[in-house]
Amino acid sequence: MVFDERIIRFAQDDEPYYGKQLWAFEITELSPARNQEEPLCNGSVLAAGEEGWSNKGIFYANYHLIAPDSWQAYVGGHGELLVFGSQY
Numbered sequence: 001m002v003f004d005e006r007i008i009r010f011a012q013d014d015e016p017y018y019g020k021q022l023w024a025f026e027i028t029e030l031s032p033a034r035n036q037e038e039p040l041c042n043g044s045v046l047a048a049g050e051e052g053w054s055n056k057g058i059f060y061a062n063y064h065l066i067a068p069d070s071w072q073a074y075v076g077g078h079g080e081l082l083v084f085g086s087q088y
Helices: none
Strands: 006-012 021-030 035-039 058-067 070-077 080-087
Touching: 006 058, 021 058
Parallel strands: none
Antiparallel strands: 006 021, 021 035, 058 070, 070 080
């Protein structure tokens, strides 16, 4: 996802099971010879089981820019859907 001229990559971990946590990384360098990224924040963006949500893991996540300074994410947890957003 490109947001505010920054390339953001989201990834799910697989320990102890796939989809336990969702992480965000900013790609700081991308070329045929080199790829470098840094965590976008301290810790995960979302973890399965937080606030009683999706104890079985995160199944998918889709991100949509809804205004120049606002985005919304649709996150599916095995049998559940969570919608959250943020403004910068």
